[in-house]
Amino acid sequence: DAGVTQSPTHLIKTRGQQVTLRCSPKSGHDTVSWYQQALGQGPQFIFQYYEEEERQRGNFPDRFSGHQFPNYSSELNVNALLLGDSALYLCASSPAARYYEQYFGPGTRLTVT
Amino acid sequence: ELKVEQNPLFLSMQEGKNYTIYCNYSTTSDRLYWYRQDPGKSLESLFVLLSNGAVKQEGRLMASLDTKARLSTLHITAAVHDLSATYFCAVDQNFNKFYFGSGTKLNVKP
Numbered sequence: 001d002a003g004v005t006q007s008p009t010h011l012i013k014t015r016g017q018q019v020t021l022r023c024s025p026k027s028g029h030d031t032v033s034w035y036q037q038a039l040g041q042g043p044q045f046i047f048q049y050y051e052e053e054e055r056q057r058g059n060f061p062d063r064f065s066g067h068q069f070p071n072y073s074s075e076l077n078v079n080a081l082l083l084g085d086s087a088l089y090l091c092a093s094s095p096a097a098r099y100y101e102q103y104f105g106p107g108t109r110l111t112v113t
Numbered sequence: 114e115l116k117v118e119q120n121p122l123f124l125s126m127q128e129g130k131n132y133t134i135y136c137n138y139s140t141t142s143d144r145l146y147w148y149r150q151d152p153g154k155s156l157e158s159l160f161v162l163l164s165n166g167a168v169k170q171e172g173r174l175m176a177s178l179d180t181k182a183r184l185s186t187l188h189i190t191a192a193v194h195d196l197s198a199t200y201f202c203a204v205d206q207n208f209n210k211f212y213f214g215s216g217t218k219l220n221v222k223p
Contacts (some may be wrong), residue, residue, distance in 0.1 A: 044213070045210050047155045048210070059114070090155060099205070099209055100146070101161075105155060106155045112180045
């Protein structure tokens with residue numbers, strides 16, 4: 001079992017550009033959550049996907065959007081990048097029936113210049 | 114919005130000593146989680162506490178939950194250098210939305 005995987009590992013973008021991050025959940029998991037972790041801070045919940053729909057959302061602007069595919073993998077899209085979007089983006093997966101069994105992926109480090 | 118506060122934020126301790134990290138949260142929840150994060154790495158789940166009075170132990174770490182006081186503690190017994198990391202507590206709302214504290218950066222000195 002590969003666990004939760006994310007790609008790419010690192011990414012450098014310029015202000016105003018758009019970025020897409022990808023996540024494959026752990027085998028048997030159907031729920032995917034995305035978090036933003038700024039340097040020196042705790043992760044902040046962005047949103048969660050289940051059955052290809054956004055189920056919960058944190059306090060993030062509409063520039064942050066996502067998608068879940070039928071195989072439960074997920075994408076996080078960020079438009080009109082700002083310097084403040086530089087962070088580690090973490091994907092976590094869990095089985096819907098046992099939401100508390102949340103496993104985190106290795107993260108994507110996004111740098112906006 | 115649910116707030117989660119940890120203290121201390123930084124903890125430097127000698128090997129062999131005991132210490133406790135505290136996690137307070139602002140609204141009612143019966144579920145609390147502890148994670149460990151090594152520098153440049155992702156989050157590793159340590160404990161899942163799902164009811165009032167829950168106590169779990171793994172090696173030199175023990176976590177407890179008091180939902181009435183909205184308080185969880187992570188107790189470190191006879192610390193060793195390998196425990197150096199950042200520890201986060203988190204509380205979930207509506208069974209899905211996790212709120213994390215700012216983390217406690219632990220440095221165990223030989």
